[in-house]
Amino acid sequence: xxxxxxxxxxxxxxxxxxxxxxxxLIFGVMKLVNxxxxxxxxxxxxxxxxxxxxxxxxxxxxxxxxxxxxxAILAVGAGLAVASEYLxxxxxxxxSPVALMVASFALGVVIQNGLLVxxxxxxxxxxxxxxxxxxxxxxxxxxxxxxxxxxxxxxVVLALLAVMLKRSRIGxxxxxxxxxxxxxxxxxxxxxxxxxxxxxxxxxxAATVALVLVAQTGVADVRMGGQIMLVAxxxxxxxxxxxxxxAVAAGFALGAASVALQAALPIEARPFRDAFLxxxxxxxxxxxxxxxxxxxxxxxxx
Amino acid sequence: MRPAxxxxxxxxxxxxxxxLEQVGVAFGGFQALGAVSLTVQPGRVMGLIGPNxxxxxxxxxxxxxxxxxxxxxxxxxxxxxxxxSAHALRRLGVARTFQAGRxxxxxxxxxxxxxxxxxxxxxxxxxxxxxxxxxxxxGLTGMQSRSAAGxxxxxxxxxxxxxxxxxxxxFLLLDEPAAGMSEPEAADLAALIRRIAIELGVxxxxxxxxxxxxxxxxxHVVVLDGGRVIEAGDRAAILSSRAVREAYLGADHPEAA
Numbered sequence: 001x002x003x004x005x006x007x008x009x010x011x012x013x014x015x016x017x018x019x020x021x022x023x024x025l026i027f028g029v030m031k032l033v034n035x036x037x038x039x040x041x042x043x044x045x046x047x048x049x050x051x052x053x054x055x056x057x058x059x060x061x062x063x064x065x066x067x068x069x070x071x072a073i074l075a076v077g078a079g080l081a082v083a084s085e086y087l088x089x090x091x092x093x094x095x096s097p098v099a100l101m102v103a104s105f106a107l108g109v110v111i112q113n114g115l116l117v118x119x120x121x122x123x124x125x126x127x128x129x130x131x132x133x134x135x136x137x138x139x140x141x142x143x144x145x146x147x148x149x150x151x152x153x154x155x156v157v158l159a160l161l162a163v164m165l166k167r168s169r170i171g172x173x174x175x176x177x178x179x180x181x182x183x184x185x186x187x188x189x190x191x192x193x194x195x196x197x198x199x200x201x202x203x204x205x206a207a208t209v210a211l212v213l214v215a216q217t218g219v220a221d222v223r224m225g226g227q228i229m230l231v232a233x234x235x236x237x238x239x240x241x242x243x244x245x246x247a248v249a250a251g252f253a254l255g256a257a258s259v260a261l262q263a264a265l266p267i268e269a270r271p272f273r274d275a276f277l278x279x280x281x282x283x284x285x286x287x288x289x290x291x292x293x294x295x296x297x298x299x300x301x302x
Numbered sequence: 303m304r305p306a307x308x309x310x311x312x313x314x315x316x317x318x319x320x321x322l323e324q325v326g327v328a329f330g331g332f333q334a335l336g337a338v339s340l341t342v343q344p345g346r347v348m349g350l351i352g353p354n355x356x357x358x359x360x361x362x363x364x365x366x367x368x369x370x371x372x373x374x375x376x377x378x379x380x381x382x383x384x385x386x387s388a389h390a391l392r393r394l395g396v397a398r399t400f401q402a403g404r405x406x407x408x409x410x411x412x413x414x415x416x417x418x419x420x421x422x423x424x425x426x427x428x429x430x431x432x433x434x435x436x437x438x439x440x441g442l443t444g445m446q447s448r449s450a451a452g453x454x455x456x457x458x459x460x461x462x463x464x465x466x467x468x469x470x471x472x473f474l475l476l477d478e479p480a481a482g483m484s485e486p487e488a489a490d491l492a493a494l495i496r497r498i499a500i501e502l503g504v505x506x507x508x509x510x511x512x513x514x515x516x517x518x519x520x521x522h523v524v525v526l527d528g529g530r531v532i533e534a535g536d537r538a539a540i541l542s543s544r545a546v547r548e549a550y551l552g553a554d555h556p557e558a559a
Contacts, residue, residue, distance in 0.1 A: 173421070
């Protein structure tokens with residue numbers, strides 16, 4: 001029972017962490033809270049099926065074998081994010097953070113309405129990798145195969161990202177740009193490459209979340225990005241805006257708290273689980289307004 | 303005769319000197335610099351001193367592309383670089399440090415240097431190799447994997463200087479590197495500055511409040527006051543200058559009389 005809860009917490013927290021990372025990456029390099037991130041996720045979900053307003057979803061890309069499907073969907077997410085950067089955010093490079101944020105809301109609305117036009121507003125049942133729903137026995141617990149795959153994939157993604165940021169040239173430039181963009185530019189860090197790279201990674205992370213969501217829920221809905229975007233945004237705030245380790249830690253913490261509340265709350269209080277969860281968030285922010293891990297750039301200089 | 307370092311606009315510059323020619327900078331109605339000429343020669347250390355608000359940092363900003371001159375020219379070798387960006391000048395070999403240090407505190411010391419090399423177009427590997435060599439040369443071996451956030455003040459300054467030396471610049475402009483240092487710490491810094499000029503052949507412009515440090519390191523010193531050069535010369539010339547004493551102590555001060 002407790003082991004089952006642990007797996008639940010890890011898989012839910014992992015999804016939150018990946019979604020929060022997508023937001024924190026872009027915030028880090030350009031101080032933009034990209035509220036279109038949820039729509040990036042929805043877009044990647046709908047990229048799996050053939051565009052039509054019929055009630056029944058017909059798999060397009062989603063019918064491809066996983067070895068083709070996964071890289072293709074990651075590329076779709078990255079491509080959408082890079083295109084958004086090029087068309088929307090690059091012309092606004094010197095605009096105020098508020099203008100950027102409003103533009104990201106607008107972009108989200110455009111993407112969502114584009115999906116509505118192409119696919120209709122009704123949620124569609126879609127069956128991606130149904131065989132992964134089967135439970136397997138692991139350490140005495142009955143765990144759905146999908147959950148194990150989610151946990152492993154999340155850890156792999158986090159490890160790859162950490163190595164990329166630590167070891168690659170663009171990763172080094174991203175870390176410098178995230179802390180002090182002006183100084184990094186002065187030193188000749190390639191601003192356009194760094195920002196485009198951050199968007200590409202963010203888009204690929206959104207696509208990762210999309211695949212997990214679809215596999216878990218079996219539903220494609222044009223509004224599906226909104227809920228997870230909210231949680232992910234809260235995770236980036238709790239983690240400390242712009243801090244990547246903070247976003248990951250807070251994502252896992254939110255997942256764990258959510259699962260723990262679900263298990264611990266009396267049955268009649270469970271419908272109000274999120275109220276308790278966000279109450280905890282408020283408490284954390286009252287104690288640490290800068291977030292759990294304040295980014296270096298957010299610290300006052302002494 | 304005019305000392306060699308006090309260039310006039312007509313003087314044929316040394317091929318690789320960095321110079322201001324009759325530079326003026328106005329911020330709105332405020333004249334921060336007026337008709338300032340000075341030349342930094344490779345392998346030499348030139349001092350730039352002056353009271354607060356004299357225009358020292360503005361000089362550095364003009365020389366490094368952070369501030370466009372409203373009059374006059376910035377010359378590097380034989381090129382007019384007055385319109386070059388800060389980054390373009392860095393690539394041409396004009397490096398600087400900042401009063402606030404401005405290291406990336408989220409990165410370790412090695413990465414602070416490496417990202418500079420990468421920004422200058424080096425591969426990550428080459429940047430790291432040069433960074434390690436440079437840290438060794440500066441006696442900062444063993445500090446490479448330390449976070450730049452927790453460095454003692456003097457080490458932070460040294461790392462900032464090391465970062466500015468990435469990519470083998472021809473000129474290094476140090477903006478108050480000794481601020482807040484004790485006398486022994488400033489003496490260590492003076493030794494380092496000499497080595498940078500002599501061993502690396504870098505032309506150094508040293509901006510300091512610590513006049514003692516400047517006079518101990520610099521063969522030539524330019525004194526600014528109110529945005530103008532009020533004196534230029536060697537140590538003896540500066541120490542005996544009535545204009546310098548008046549600028550620092552005020553014209554009414556008994557010692558200035």
